[in-house]
Amino acid sequence: MLTQKSFIEPDRGMLYLVPTPIGNLEDMTFRAIKILNSVDLILAEDTRNTQKLLNHFEIETKQMSFHEHNTQQRIPTILKMLEEGKKIAQVSDAGMPSISDPGHELVKAAVAKHLNVVPLPGANAGITALIASGIAPQPFTFYGFLSRKTKEQKDELDALKNGSNTIIFYEAPHRLAKTIKHIGESFGPTRKMVLARELTKRYEEFVRGTIEEVSEWIHENEIRGEFVVIVEGNAHPQASVRSEWDALTINEHVQKIIDEEQVKPTVAIKQVAKLRGLTRQEVYDIYHQL
Structure with a gap:
C-alpha cells in the first residue's frame, strides 16, 4: 500500500x-x-x-x-x-x-x-457535454473512442447495450456516421442520444434526439469538428438480458455461459439460477439430468 x-x-x-x-x-x-x-x-x-x-x-x-x-x-x-x-x-x-x-x-x-x-x-469534453445533454448524468460510463475495426466495434457495443448507465463516447468527424449506424444497430433506433461538437468554441452545437433522428441529421449536414456522443442507458436492462436466453433450454443456457465466460459448470449453474429465479439445486438437477 x-x-x-x-x-x-x-x-x-x-x-x-x-x-x-x-x-x-x-x-x-x-x-x-x-x-x-x-x-x-x-x-x-x-x-x-x-x-x-x-x-x-x-x-x-x-x-x-x-x-x-x-x-x-x-x-x-x-x-x-x-x-x-x-x-x-x-x-x-x-x-x-x-x-x-x-x-x-x-x-x-x-x-x-x-x-x-x-x-x-x-x-474535460466528456463531462462538459454530459451535464448539458439532458440525459441522466449519473451513473455514467466513460468509454472514449470505440475500436476503428468494424467487428471489434460491434462487439464492444454489444457488450455495452444492456447497461443502465449513460455512456460517453468520443468520435472523429470522418468516422461519426459509421459509428452512429453501428450504435443504432446494437442499441436500437429509439434510444436517446446527444451529439456535442466544438465544445466551448464559437460553433459549439448540441444535437439531441433518438439515435434514428441523430442519424438522419448526420446524413443531412456537413460533419465537422470533434464529437462527444452521449447515449442514454438501457431503461430495462434485465428485460434485454432475458430476451437473449428466453429461447434457450436450461441446459443450453448453462452451456452458453460455460463456453462464453470459460467458467466451471458450478459457476454457470449459479448464474443461470439467479437469472431465471430458480434455486441452484433445481438448475443443477436439470443440467445433470437427475
Missing part, C-alpha cells in the same frame, strides 16, 4: 497533470498557468500546439515532446529528473491528460517509484 501527501515535502520531485482548454482559452485556470510557469519542464503531446497556449499566457517554460509514439522511450529520462527533485508538468493537446490522451503509463511508472503525482482540475 502507498500513501501520498502531495504538498508535505515541497523539495521532492513532482509530476503535475495539467488540463488545458478544450477550445476556449479563457477556461485555463489561474493555478494551471502558475504551475506551467513554475515547473522545470512541460511534457507536451504536440509541442507546436502547446506553444500557442504558452505564448498566449506568456509562459516561457521549456517543453519536451511526450506522445503515444515515444512514451516508453521518454519515461526513464522523466523518472530520473523527478528523482532528482525536478518539477514537471504534463499536458495533452486539449483537456485532461490520460483521458483518451497520453499520460497513464507515465503516472503508473511514477507511482511505482513512489513519486508524487498531483492532478489539477480543469476542462
Whole structure:
C-alpha cells in the first residue's frame, strides 16, 4: 500500500497533470498557468500546439515532446529528473491528460517509484457535454473512442447495450456516421442520444434526439469538428438480458455461459439460477439430468 501527501515535502520531485482548454482559452485556470510557469519542464503531446497556449499566457517554460509514439522511450529520462527533485508538468493537446490522451503509463511508472503525482482540475469534453445533454448524468460510463475495426466495434457495443448507465463516447468527424449506424444497430433506433461538437468554441452545437433522428441529421449536414456522443442507458436492462436466453433450454443456457465466460459448470449453474429465479439445486438437477 502507498500513501501520498502531495504538498508535505515541497523539495521532492513532482509530476503535475495539467488540463488545458478544450477550445476556449479563457477556461485555463489561474493555478494551471502558475504551475506551467513554475515547473522545470512541460511534457507536451504536440509541442507546436502547446506553444500557442504558452505564448498566449506568456509562459516561457521549456517543453519536451511526450506522445503515444515515444512514451516508453521518454519515461526513464522523466523518472530520473523527478528523482532528482525536478518539477514537471504534463499536458495533452486539449483537456485532461490520460483521458483518451497520453499520460497513464507515465503516472503508473511514477507511482511505482513512489513519486508524487498531483492532478489539477480543469476542462474535460466528456463531462462538459454530459451535464448539458439532458440525459441522466449519473451513473455514467466513460468509454472514449470505440475500436476503428468494424467487428471489434460491434462487439464492444454489444457488450455495452444492456447497461443502465449513460455512456460517453468520443468520435472523429470522418468516422461519426459509421459509428452512429453501428450504435443504432446494437442499441436500437429509439434510444436517446446527444451529439456535442466544438465544445466551448464559437460553433459549439448540441444535437439531441433518438439515435434514428441523430442519424438522419448526420446524413443531412456537413460533419465537422470533434464529437462527444452521449447515449442514454438501457431503461430495462434485465428485460434485454432475458430476451437473449428466453429461447434457450436450461441446459443450453448453462452451456452458453460455460463456453462464453470459460467458467466451471458450478459457476454457470449459479448464474443461470439467479437469472431465471430458480434455486441452484433445481438448475443443477436439470443440467445433470437427475
